Amino acid sequence: MNSASMDSKPASVDLSGIKRGPIITALIIGAFVAILNETLLSNALPDLMREFGIELSTIQWLSTAYMLVIGVLVPVTALLQQWFTTRQMFLSAMILFLVGTLVCALSPTFGMLLVGRIIQAMGTGLLLPIMMNTILAIYPPEKRGGAMGLMGLVIMSAPAIGPTLSGVIIDSLDWRWLFYLVLPLSAFSIYFAAVYLKNVSDLTRPKVDILSILISTIGFGGIVYGFSKAGGGSWSDPEVYWTIIIGSVSLVLFVWRQLKMEEPLLDLRAFKFPMFTLVVILLLVLMMTMFSTLTLLPQFLQSVLLMTALKSGLVMMPGSILNGIMAPVSGVLFDKFGPRVLVVPGLVLVVGALGMFMGIDTDTSTSYIITSHIIMLVGISLVMMPAQTTGLNQLPRHLYPHGTAILNTLQQVAGAVGTALFISIMASGTKKYLSESSDPTAPAEAANGLVAGLQSAFLVGFIVALIALVLGFFLKRTKAPDEEEKQAA
Structure with missing residues (x-):
């Protein structure tokens, strides 16, 4: 076959x-x-x-x-x-x-x-x-x-x-x-x-290529593990950079092998469809921002505002629940109006929320955090499902398993990379602040240092979200090639 x-x-x-x-x-x-x-x-x-x-x-x-x-x-x-x-x-x-x-x-x-x-x-x-x-x-x-x-x-x-x-x-x-x-x-x-x-x-029961499975495991496993390890440690740790290097090389070999095979494990021909490719890039950027923000916020709530884990969870709950409620609403609106009407305003909300997070300090109120968090997650609800559906709609039926696998895999990778990157930015900003402080061991200065690090991380998140906003303007409603053929017939 x-x-x-x-x-x-x-x-x-x-x-x-x-x-x-x-x-x-x-x-x-x-x-x-x-x-x-x-x-x-x-x-x-x-x-x-x-x-x-x-x-x-x-x-x-x-x-x-x-x-x-x-x-x-x-x-x-x-x-x-x-x-x-x-x-x-x-x-x-x-x-x-x-x-x-x-x-x-x-x-x-x-x-x-x-x-x-x-x-x-x-x-x-x-x-x-x-x-x-x-x-x-x-x-x-x-x-x-x-x-x-x-x-x-x-x-x-x-x-x-x-x-x-x-x-x-x-x-x-x-x-x-x-x-x-x-x-x-x-x-x-x-x-x-x-x-x-x-x-x-x-x-269709295609041929099973053991070598592709092995290279894929080393590649994606190395990338996810390396960046996850970096998020809790140091980029200079040999375990971090060697797993990322080995994972990256393996991914290059994996992509090369898939493009050469008649029956690839992961059919990268899905990237021939421009809207699918655009959605993959958009979601990679957005997922990096979302994962990292949801990791950084509890740090601020528990280490700066001195909330318990339970209370910080309650603070973040309204935005998350509203995000879930909005998901089916945005799905129905997508069917009626297409992606751009939802995705662009959604990304504007995400950019605005990250701009608000850039202004946090030791005196920030709980209501400010809840409001910012709600705005960000409502924005994400307007983007996630409409964007994914737009990209997958352009694929022919035989590429559905490959398209869903590509999206889900790269979102996991984006989560690991984004979390590691933003935690590193936060740690670097904190270290820089304390190195310039007259009393770096004081508890108040430790809190101020963490705030400075978080502000640096949210600034980078704000810039990344602006890139996503630019990409959002290029989204448009799509149809799969086989669907277009049916309508033409």
Whole structure:
């Protein structure tokens, strides 16, 4: 089988008469459970450090390993979705997640807890591209915005609930309840999907290229790990720069190999479609800004304004919840008006919010932070799903798995790179301020130094967001080539 035959005669699934409601419901339940879990541990880390007698640098592996596994696994999903049905992929993902959650809940040691988190991440890494690919398969282009918006509701609201929910549970129950409470939700998701989820994917079963999988794993894994490590340490650490160098070289080899192959693991021909390429660049820039801002804000709230982890979670909750509510609204508006009407105003809001964050200091009020955060996340809700849908709409059907895998993978990479970059800028600004201070050991000066570092980081974020705004003016409504051919006929 060669790529030409795949393109012209895919083994298409008959989607006539398919019930979209139960399928989307099954996906939403699974996505909510998996994504909620990503932020549930945020307030439990101090308890876990005491429980297992370990340092912060060790406990951070619960987050680093999770991100690393997803970054490595997502590129392979393009191949897996052409070998296994939608039901097989989704049920496998949720069963992996359920097993991982059970392992975490019963873990007697930190090592076992880390193994459980890695198994959970394998399930989540499989799940994210399946959701997007399924929406592309069962909805026509003119209705995809609303469906993608429903996914956005889950993707954005679940992380908002996580930190606050974990704070409440940690205050009243043992940390293991963070996993016990997820178990019945995971089991229900598996049951619901087993009853209602249907296969909607085309199975072409292309050749499996082990070398591509290996190079992809080293490449994306090296980049995500290297930048994640840099975000918590130093760029001069050999472990940081060597993993980034090895990862970068491997990615170059991976791209070269994919362009030479007839049946690539990740079909980079998706980048031949200009709107998809533009959206990838736009989202890379935006995700770097968003991930880093959501990492820097808790530092300010807890270290400068001296809030508890629970209170800082509550401060950031209104913006996150409003972001989730706005996601389906922006999806419906996208279907009616197209991308530019939403994306450009959304990016203007993001730029404005980052401008407000540049003005924070030790006297900044909580209401100022909440307002700035709400403006930024409402702006992001107007950009994320409309932009993704615009880019994916231009792809032909056989490139759907590859397009979703590319978007999800590069967003993970952008998150790791952006977080490391902005934390480094913050640390550098703090160090510069304290080096010029007359009393750098004073607590007040330490807070002022952190504020100076944060202002430097938000200034760079403001400039990056301006670049995204310029890109947003070039977005326009798209149709896939095969859709255009149907209309012409």
